[in-house]
Amino acid sequence: xxPNRAAVEGVADQMQLADVKxxxxxxxxxxxxxxxxxxxxxxxxxxxxxxxxxxxxxxxxFEGDYVDFSLIGSNAYLGVPSIENGHFFGTDxxxxxxxxxxxxxxxxxxxxxxxxxxxxxxxxxLYGATAGYYGxxxxxxxxxxxxxxxxxxxxxxxILMLVIFGRSIFMLFLGIGLISWLDMARIARGQTLTxxxxxxxEVAVAIGVRPSKIILRHIVPNLLGIVIVYATLLVPxxxxxxxxxxxxxxxxxxxxxxxxxxxxxxxxTMQFGYYWQIAYPLFFFVVTIFAFFFVGDxxxxxxxxxxx
Amino acid sequence: xxxxxxxxxxxxxxxxxxxxxxxxxxxxxxxGGPFNSERPLPPEVLANIExxxxxxxPFWKQIVNYVVSVVTQFDFGPSFQYKDRTVNDVIAQGFPxxxxxxxxxxxxxxxxxxSLGVAxxxxxxxxxxYFAVGISIGAQVLPNFVMAPILLLVFTLxxxxxxxxxxxxxxxxxxxxxxIALSTSYMASIARITRSSMLEVLNxxxxxxAQAKGLPMRRVIWRHxxxxxxxxxxxxxxxxxxxxxxxxxxxxxxxxxxxIGQFFVNxxxxxxxxxxxxxxxxxxxxxxxxxxxxxxxxxxxDPKIRY
Numbered sequence: 001x002x003p004n005r006a007a008v009e010g011v012a013d014q015m016q017l018a019d020v021k022x023x024x025x026x027x028x029x030x031x032x033x034x035x036x037x038x039x040x041x042x043x044x045x046x047x048x049x050x051x052x053x054x055x056x057x058x059x060x061x062f063e064g065d066y067v068d069f070s071l072i073g074s075n076a077y078l079g080v081p082s083i084e085n086g087h088f089f090g091t092d093x094x095x096x097x098x099x100x101x102x103x104x105x106x107x108x109x110x111x112x113x114x115x116x117x118x119x120x121x122x123x124x125x126l127y128g129a130t131a132g133y134y135g136x137x138x139x140x141x142x143x144x145x146x147x148x149x150x151x152x153x154x155x156x157x158x159i160l161m162l163v164i165f166g167r168s169i170f171m172l173f174l175g176i177g178l179i180s181w182l183d184m185a186r187i188a189r190g191q192t193l194t195x196x197x198x199x200x201x202e203v204a205v206a207i208g209v210r211p212s213k214i215i216l217r218h219i220v221p222n223l224l225g226i227v228i229v230y231a232t233l234l235v236p237x238x239x240x241x242x243x244x245x246x247x248x249x250x251x252x253x254x255x256x257x258x259x260x261x262x263x264x265x266x267x268x269t270m271q272f273g274y275y276w277q278i279a280y281p282l283f284f285f286v287v288t289i290f291a292f293f294f295v296g297d298x299x300x301x302x303x304x305x306x307x308x
Numbered sequence: 309x310x311x312x313x314x315x316x317x318x319x320x321x322x323x324x325x326x327x328x329x330x331x332x333x334x335x336x337x338x339x340g341g342p343f344n345s346e347r348p349l350p351p352e353v354l355a356n357i358e359x360x361x362x363x364x365x366p367f368w369k370q371i372v373n374y375v376v377s378v379v380t381q382f383d384f385g386p387s388f389q390y391k392d393r394t395v396n397d398v399i400a401q402g403f404p405x406x407x408x409x410x411x412x413x414x415x416x417x418x419x420x421x422x423s424l425g426v427a428x429x430x431x432x433x434x435x436x437x438y439f440a441v442g443i444s445i446g447a448q449v450l451p452n453f454v455m456a457p458i459l460l461l462v463f464t465l466x467x468x469x470x471x472x473x474x475x476x477x478x479x480x481x482x483x484x485x486x487x488i489a490l491s492t493s494y495m496a497s498i499a500r501i502t503r504s505s506m507l508e509v510l511n512x513x514x515x516x517x518a519q520a521k522g523l524p525m526r527r528v529i530w531r532h533x534x535x536x537x538x539x540x541x542x543x544x545x546x547x548x549x550x551x552x553x554x555x556x557x558x559x560x561x562x563x564x565x566x567x568i569g570q571f572f573v574n575x576x577x578x579x580x581x582x583x584x585x586x587x588x589x590x591x592x593x594x595x596x597x598x599x600x601x602x603x604x605x606x607x608x609x610d611p612k613i614r615y
Contacts, residue, residue: 152330152592156554260453278461282454
């Protein structure tokens with residue numbers, strides 16, 4: 001009547017053998033991400049651009065602020081891009097090596113983008129998670145503040161700040177970070193509202209973990225997926241933002257430069273036929289933004305399968 | 309509905325006050341005043357000028373005066389840089405221009421964006437779909453300050469069809485490039501949002517019912533699918549409006565159209581505080597009003613929202 005013991009153990013053994021290794025959320029996401037061809041190509045592109053900004057300075061034959069007096073004033077025929085005289089991307093209208101300046105500008109744009117996104121994401125996540133976790137009146141007040149701040153056109157306030165406190169990269173970071181954490185706070189709060197009713201949070205509350213620790217140790221790690229996606233999509237927006245301000249001449253100051261400033265300079269001289277002065281910065285701008293958008297999209301598809 | 313509008317206004321007014329106070333505090337904290345030039349004025353003259361502009365009064369009095377004159381008389385005070393003009397003159401000169409091309413950009417972005425998105429969703433995976441998706445991806449990397457030089461390069465320098473800048477009282481030749489440059493990226497976003505929203509709506513049960521009872525496709529789209537489709541688009545219009553009004557600064561500077569953006573940037577370089585503040589407050593008011601309109605529209609279209 002009972003199946004014999006050996007047979008049962010045999011089945012048990014087989015079940016152990018058949019026990020597949022569990023796939024974590026992250027491993028799953030990685031497979032999904034690498035199946036997305038556009039995202040992978042974009043990731044490689046980003047790698048190339050990062051390498052360009054890191055090591056481009058070694059290839060460049062000139063410093064970014066070195067003025068090549070032998071070329072100045074005769075841009076149209078001497079400043080053109082050429083391998084022979086060492087100006088791979090030509091020179092700008094002041095006779096400076098455009099290759100070196102593009103390297104520097106791309107680097108600064110990338111840095112502003114990444115640091116700005118990091119600041120925004122950190123502040124926004126903590127703020128949103130706190131509001132969502134406490135709920136009730138605290139949540140109400142905190143989110144009203146976000147609503148109020150959101151309806152202020154911050155670009156104008158930021159320009160006002162840049163005018164008043166002087167233009168510097170630090171001011172840019174501060175201003176950009178101040179503006180862009182609002183969306184993240186909303187998203188993080190929405191997610192926190194669902195997470196805080198899960199059992200593991202209940203357990204943590206029951207054994208007396210402090211709220212601040214619950215937020216940092218139990219809620220924020222569960223927000224990580226969406227935070228990463230949002231951060232990746234935020235970087236290109238930050239770069240666009242910074243370029244916008246630099247285009248107006250209010251951002252990064254000479255001799256430093258950024259892609260926006262280079263595009264602006266190029267757009268002033270293209271009427272004389274110096275197309276390369278706008279073409280190279282524009283190319284790097286477009287490729288960088290494209291790559292970030294595609295990687296962000298790929299990450300979203302990979303980490304958030306229901307949102308397609 | 310009325311109480312909803314009143315309640316939204318009750319939030320909007322403190323927001324505006326915060327904006328005014330914020331910009332005033334920033335301005336007050338600025339090192340150096342508008343009259344600290346390279347050649348210092350005699351102290352008596354400086355004192356006279358400061359008395360004229362009310363700069364010798366204590367901080368709280370200045371801010372109260374400013375807020376009161378802004379609120380009661382829409383008076384933003386005199387420009388510090390152009391001695392014979394008030395901020396209101398500057399705004400009156402620049403604002404109609406900004407309003408004209410801003411209005412057209414908005415119209416173009418919404419109409420072209422929505423129709424492109426709807427067409428792409430109805431004919432999914434056809435050439436028009438790929439065209440729309442292609443445009444909306446491409447336009448993501450073409451913000452106004454990239455679009456403007458490209459347009460100028462193609463239409464003015466290569467083809468010679470359009471004037472490279474200026475305004476000329478708003479003739480259409482001068483309007484085309486600003487409108488295209490300002491609207492492209494928002495048009496693309498609207499097309500993308502409309503497409504995905506429409507695709508989602510077309511898969512719902514009530515659309516299947518409408519088709520099952522034999523309604524022609526056109527009627528299904530217009531009567532049944534359009535309303536829920538437009539909701540996400542509507543909530544994007546707020547940010548789009550802010551983006552466009554910010555982008556108008558680029559347009560003004562690049563095409564020399566003479567809108568408020570040009571004055572804003574000039575004043576930013578000249579430290580003409582009163583003009584900067586006036587424009588910031590004007591833009592903030594517009595934004596807040598616009599968001600209010602969008603919220604009311606949203607509540608009106610979506611019967612699920614109850615206030």
